[in-house]
Structures are given as structure tokens and as C-alpha cells.
Amino acid sequence: MSIADRRRALGFTQEKFAEAVGVDRRTVGRWERGTSRPQPPQRPKVAGVLMMSLEELDALLTPAEVLPQSEGLASSAHNGPGDPDEMIRREFLHLMAVSGVVAAIPTVEVDAQEQGATDFDRMNGHLWQVYQLARAKHSVYPVVQSQLTALNDALRAGQAPAGSLCIAAGDLFQLAGELAFDSNRYHDAAASYSLAASASKEAGAYDLWACALIRTAYVDLSERRYRQAAETLGAARRVALRGDSSLATKHWAAAVQAEAFAWLGDFDACEEAMDEAEKVADLRGQVSTGGWLRFDGSRLAEERGARYLQLNRLGLAETALKDALKLAPLAAGQSFRRRGAVLVDLAAIGAKRKDPEQVIEYGLEAVRLARTSGSGYVARRLQTLTAELGSFGRDGRIAELRAEIGTLTA
Structure with a gap:
């Protein structure tokens, strides 16, 4: 994950981020390109806007190849400069930057483009089902990686509308993050979730964006950054309010925020968040997608038990x-x-x-x-x-x- 990834995940443009930090936009551009770094007097402000501690910001500014690796079940040596996951993420960021030009190239008929986007949506839904049913979650990883590569190829060739492919990417990078998270590879998980948030925001898919922020907060919770997680989840709840009111997104964000508040020992805030989560029972129809959004309130008994x-x-x-x-x-x-x-x-x-x-x-x-x-x-x-x-x-x-x-x- 980079400063740019974190900025995009939180919904800042370069201009808005520069304004919040108190620097020129070109300075932010240099930070994100790696040609300069925030000076020590600037770092507390930068860390605050990015909802990070100073230690986490320092780690973010450290070249990826010297960061320590996470260990755990099914872990592997990822995160290096030749890591396939990192290469896929970098390529997608580059393609997304030029997606307006790519989408304008009339390489195929519109109907075929729409069919291409539909094919990705269908395959993504199938992969989520396989992931949920798989006993060994890491067994799904090679197929997900192949699908990410195919998505990059489609974006490069203009085989589907760029906006639709951004939605597909916001979906698929969340699944990739889930696989990394379940294998204790927090750096990979956070990078995938941040990229999912950026792609979802680019496409104006607010519920998808909010879910990516929720998953980012899970990484913070796992690493005991409870205050940061609570703030990220607050942002997710605000984003979700702009989404589909029939979906359970905002209630999921509240349920996870209750966990952050419980770790912080804030009983009143925890109860408020749990009460908001339980309002999912008032929704009618299909409240989840069965893929990137699976919260339907069915696990609120165990959630409340864990919070108590x-x-x-x-x-x-x-x-x-x-x-x-x-x-x-x-x-x-x-x-x-x-x-x-x-x-x-x-x-x-x-x-x-x-x-x-x-x-x-x-x-x-x-x-x-x-x-x-x-x-x-x-x-x-x-x-x-x-x-x-x-x-x-x-x-x-x-x-x-x-x-x-x-x-x-x-």
C-alpha cells in the first residue's frame, strides 16, 4: 500500500488531500511518485489525515522490499518487487489512470463490451461462492489471480466499458484481499482493499467502496489499531449512506465499528453501533449481494456476544x-x-x-x-x-x- 492507495481509499483527490495537509498539490504528487517525502514537521498532519499513526506512516514511506513479511497458515513470500500480486495491482493502477483513453478506443462493438463486463460479474460471483464453500481458502487463490490478470487484459484492450471494469475490479480485489487476510498477509490484504476502494470510488459504486473500507478496517483491528479502525468505519458508514438504501452496507459498517469501540472500552458507542446494525432487520428483499456484501444480520447474536x-x-x-x-x-x-x-x-x-x-x-x-x-x-x-x-x-x-x-x- 502507498500514500496514493490510502488517499484514494479514503476518498481524497490529490487537491483535497493537499488542502487538508496544508501543502501544494504538486508536493503531494512528488510524495506519491517517491521523489520526495513529507518532512518531519509535516508528518503528524499527514498521518492524521490518512488516519494512521506516525509509525504506520513511516512504514508506508519505507520501500516495500524491506518491509517485514507476515507469517501464518498458507503464507508465502509475497510483497517483493517481482511478486505477481504487486505487479497486477500496479498494472491495474496504470490502466485505470488511462482508462478514459482506453474506453474511447472503438475496438469492439458496444454490445460485446457490455457482454464482457457481464462475464466478469458472473465469474466474480462464482468465485465468491467457491471461496465461501472452500475448506482451504488459499486453494482459490490461483483462479482469483488468473481472473485479475484477465481483467487487466480486458481494460487494456477496451473489451468492456472502463466504469464496468472498475466495478468488477472493486469486487475482485476485495476477494483477493480476503484470501491474503485469511493467510495472515496483512500488507497484501491492505493493498488489495485500498485498490478496491479506489476502483469503486472511480466508478461511483458507493456500497462497493464502503465494503472495501470495512475490510480495510479489519486489517487495522487485527493489528490492534482500534482508533484508526473506528475512524475508517465511520467513513464507511458515511459513504454507505450515499449508496443503495435497500442494502445492508451501512449496518455492516456499524456492526464492525461496534467491535472497534468495544476494544476501546467505549460501552455507549458500542451499544449505539450495535443498535444501528440491528436495524438491518427492518430491510426488505435481498439485503446482501452474496459476494462482496454478505452481511444480513444473521450473525448479530454472536456479534453481540463477542462485544459483551x-x-x-x-x-x-x-x-x-x-x-x-x-x-x-x-x-x-x-x-x-x-x-x-x-x-x-x-x-x-x-x-x-x-x-x-x-x-x-x-x-x-x-x-x-x-x-x-x-x-x-x-x-x-x-x-x-x-x-x-x-x-x-x-x-x-x-x-x-x-x-x-x-x-x-x-
């Missing part, structure tokens, strides 16, 4: 989480990721209560699920659980559970 756990309201949390397991058992189609999160939360409640039986029951089931599905997300959640297990001393069963969790990323 973060706020240390253990009785309320346990009731909500057990209800979530009953309402959506795995056999009925609940995702591995969702069920794993509920199991880990129930184990965490046992740890806070010093109840080893509850920890073992739910913790071991979560380990089995993580191993079966290959989910990096569930493995990460289990790793956070280990911090709660130190108070059990030399309990052999707890030690065995910790060892099982350790093998997930060995």
Missing part, C-alpha cells in the same frame, strides 16, 4: 454466544470462520472464569475446526486465547491445548 466479552460482561456474552451456536450450527451452513470465532470466545469466557472444563471443551473443538479448514483466521483467534491461559498454572490439559494451538502455525 470484550467489555467483560461475561454472563450476557455466554448467553448470546450459546444462542448463536444453536441458531446456526455448522451443518446448517455456518462458515468455519464464524463458528471458530464463537468457540474461541466461549473458551475465553471459561478462561476468565478460571473454568478449565469450559476452556478445554470449546478450545479443542476450535483447534479441530482450524486444522480441518486450514483457516488462518481461526488460528489467529486461538493464538489470542493463549494469552488468557497463563493463570491455569501447571494444568496438564491446558498445557496440551496450548501445544495444539502452537502446532497450527508451526
Whole structure:
């Protein structure tokens, strides 16, 4: 991710960003081309406008090839200058910059162009379905990468309207980001989400843009940048208000923002966001796309339970989480990721209560699920659980559970 990626994801033009920071637009251009960098006195303002800490801004200004790699399930050596993902993203940015010229070249008939865009939409929808059903999420990666390459080829050749291809890219780069996120490759995930936000904004697809911002916030949450996540989600809620009022986008943004507020210990703000999320029940018809937007309110019981756990309201949390397991058992189609999160939360409640039986029951089931599905997300959640297990001393069963969790990323 670059300064330009982050700027576009937050909806700033170069002019507006320069105005917010207090510099000339040409200065911003030099920063984004890498020919100069913000001076130390300017950096606090730049970081604030980009909703980043100074440390994160410094990392952003560091050449990509020297950034540390993320590790985890199904991780690989990405992010280098020859990385295929990075090359695809760079090529798309270049093509998007000249898409107005490309779209004006009469290389094919309009009907064929529209058919090309439809083909991408259909394939993207199919890939989201495959991703949701796949036990090993990383197995979907080669097909998604191939589809991204085909999208770049179509944009270069003018085989579909540039705006339609930007929408397809906003969709597909979010899926690419999901795959990277599930493999603990946060840098790749953030870069894909930022590019998805830029493409969606370019096409005026507000719900798609808001969803890309929501997914960006998930990266911040995973890296404990809770204040930054809350601010990004606030921006997502504002963008979503300009979108389709029949979709659940703004309610999803509120649900995720509730998590950020819970981590910040802000009970009132968390409750307000959860109440807003639950208004999804007032919507009628198809409230999600089944792809880049899957929030329909069906998991609000587990969401509220998780928020109560973060706020240390253990009785309320346990009731909500057990209800979530009953309402959506795995056999009925609940995702591995969702069920794993509920199991880990129930184990965490046992740890806070010093109840080893509850920890073992739910913790071991979560380990089995993580191993079966290959989910990096569930493995990460289990790793956070280990911090709660130190108070059990030399309990052999707890030690065995910790060892099982350790093998997930060995």
C-alpha cells in the first residue's frame, strides 16, 4: 500500500488531500511518485489525515522490499518487487489512470463490451461462492489471480466499458484481499482493499467502496489499531449512506465499528453501533449481494456476544454466544470462520472464569475446526486465547491445548 492507495481509499483527490495537509498539490504528487517525502514537521498532519499513526506512516514511506513479511497458515513470500500480486495491482493502477483513453478506443462493438463486463460479474460471483464453500481458502487463490490478470487484459484492450471494469475490479480485489487476510498477509490484504476502494470510488459504486473500507478496517483491528479502525468505519458508514438504501452496507459498517469501540472500552458507542446494525432487520428483499456484501444480520447474536466479552460482561456474552451456536450450527451452513470465532470466545469466557472444563471443551473443538479448514483466521483467534491461559498454572490439559494451538502455525 502507498500514500496514493490510502488517499484514494479514503476518498481524497490529490487537491483535497493537499488542502487538508496544508501543502501544494504538486508536493503531494512528488510524495506519491517517491521523489520526495513529507518532512518531519509535516508528518503528524499527514498521518492524521490518512488516519494512521506516525509509525504506520513511516512504514508506508519505507520501500516495500524491506518491509517485514507476515507469517501464518498458507503464507508465502509475497510483497517483493517481482511478486505477481504487486505487479497486477500496479498494472491495474496504470490502466485505470488511462482508462478514459482506453474506453474511447472503438475496438469492439458496444454490445460485446457490455457482454464482457457481464462475464466478469458472473465469474466474480462464482468465485465468491467457491471461496465461501472452500475448506482451504488459499486453494482459490490461483483462479482469483488468473481472473485479475484477465481483467487487466480486458481494460487494456477496451473489451468492456472502463466504469464496468472498475466495478468488477472493486469486487475482485476485495476477494483477493480476503484470501491474503485469511493467510495472515496483512500488507497484501491492505493493498488489495485500498485498490478496491479506489476502483469503486472511480466508478461511483458507493456500497462497493464502503465494503472495501470495512475490510480495510479489519486489517487495522487485527493489528490492534482500534482508533484508526473506528475512524475508517465511520467513513464507511458515511459513504454507505450515499449508496443503495435497500442494502445492508451501512449496518455492516456499524456492526464492525461496534467491535472497534468495544476494544476501546467505549460501552455507549458500542451499544449505539450495535443498535444501528440491528436495524438491518427492518430491510426488505435481498439485503446482501452474496459476494462482496454478505452481511444480513444473521450473525448479530454472536456479534453481540463477542462485544459483551470484550467489555467483560461475561454472563450476557455466554448467553448470546450459546444462542448463536444453536441458531446456526455448522451443518446448517455456518462458515468455519464464524463458528471458530464463537468457540474461541466461549473458551475465553471459561478462561476468565478460571473454568478449565469450559476452556478445554470449546478450545479443542476450535483447534479441530482450524486444522480441518486450514483457516488462518481461526488460528489467529486461538493464538489470542493463549494469552488468557497463563493463570491455569501447571494444568496438564491446558498445557496440551496450548501445544495444539502452537502446532497450527508451526
